Amino acid sequence: MATHQPQRGPRVRRLADRLTARYRTPIEPQYDQGRRSWTLRWYDGPTVGTVRTALERSGPDAAQVLARRDLTTRALVLAALRETRAGAMHRSVGSWGQRYHLEQVLADQAYPDRPNSPREAAMLERLLQAATADSGRRPVPDENRAFDLIARDGIAWLLPSEHLAGPGDHESLALQPLEYLTARYATGVHRTAWETALVTMPVRTAVAAAQADPAPTPEAARAALGLLPTLRAQLAGEIDRAQEQLSRAIPS
Structure with a gap:
């Protein structure tokens, strides 16, 4: 079967297109010449288990395709916010330990980059902005800086409003x-x-x-x-x- 891997390319690409449409997440097929195997890769989106199940149901040929999900900085920082609020982020383990912990937390979580509320979305955007350096042509948030900021300053400073909620305020943005x-x-x-x-x-x-x-x-x-x-x-x-x-x- 391995000797025919490159010839399977069109079928794997069609499969990737179907899964992209189904899960509304760009899923890209990649061929590893050294391992002589195909891998479907994507960011955030569905879990690896979900895609693996879909591959196995697509027939024995598709079941041999590997699946790999990578996490964006947005997903990791959002998880850090939630874990900090839950008291589960530990500054002493360092950034690599924090990232490993977050990856384990998110392993079975679909679409981990999606906030659960307007307040959480606003807090996430504030943190990403604070963790982004001004230098560079295309500045991007630094997840380690985001971890450091919430470890040092907590998360209350990220709240989108300091005002008491009134009749005309969105209840999740203003303070109760x-x-x-x-x-x-x-x-x-x-x-x-x-x-x-x-x-x-x-x-x-x-x-x-x-x-x-x-x-x-x-x-x-x-x-x-x-x-x-x-x-x-x-x-x-x-x-x-x-x-x-x-x-x-x-x-x-």
């Missing part, structure tokens, strides 16, 4: 009340958690911080007032649980 109060008032571990992973303060802590502010902004006041129903429900739940627990200690 608890996010706004956390961004404004968080200190200590709460500040670290917000900057590195967008973890918000407890509702009671956030409202108390706004209440203790001698001159809260109108947005801070609106955010705190908007959280009062949630805080009231939490406190009522705590009171009910305390009453139930303590009542059990009293003989009938």
Whole structure:
């Protein structure tokens, strides 16, 4: 079979065209003279497992074609954003270790370059821009610089808006009340958690911080007032649980 590999070229190219149309991802056939084999290669898009299954279903001839997916900087940086928020990016392993970790995370993820929301898309674009050097005719983002930036500065600085969400704002871009109060008032571990992973303060802590502010902004006041129903429900739940627990200690 190996001696006929070059003659299989037209069939492999037609197969690549069909898969390109099916998965809406450019898939290119490449012939390796040394290994005397064909490989289909693409960036991001479907997983290797998905393409391998399609090849096996296309007949024994196609099943011998190899499949390889490469990841773009965009996909890797987006994964770094998500892993940072999940607390799974470790600065100590270095850039190669970080890349290996991200590649393992993305191995079974289709179309890893696609953000899940407008906010995530805006954060990704800000990070890619910050990781792009101004020099060069065609500047491109440096994934290692992107890793370093989020390891050093976290991800809160990438948020597309610092304003409290209002009736006319896209809910995923502007800050929700608890996010706004956390961004404004968080200190200590709460500040670290917000900057590195967008973890918000407890509702009671956030409202108390706004209440203790001698001159809260109108947005801070609106955010705190908007959280009062949630805080009231939490406190009522705590009171009910305390009453139930303590009542059990009293003989009938």
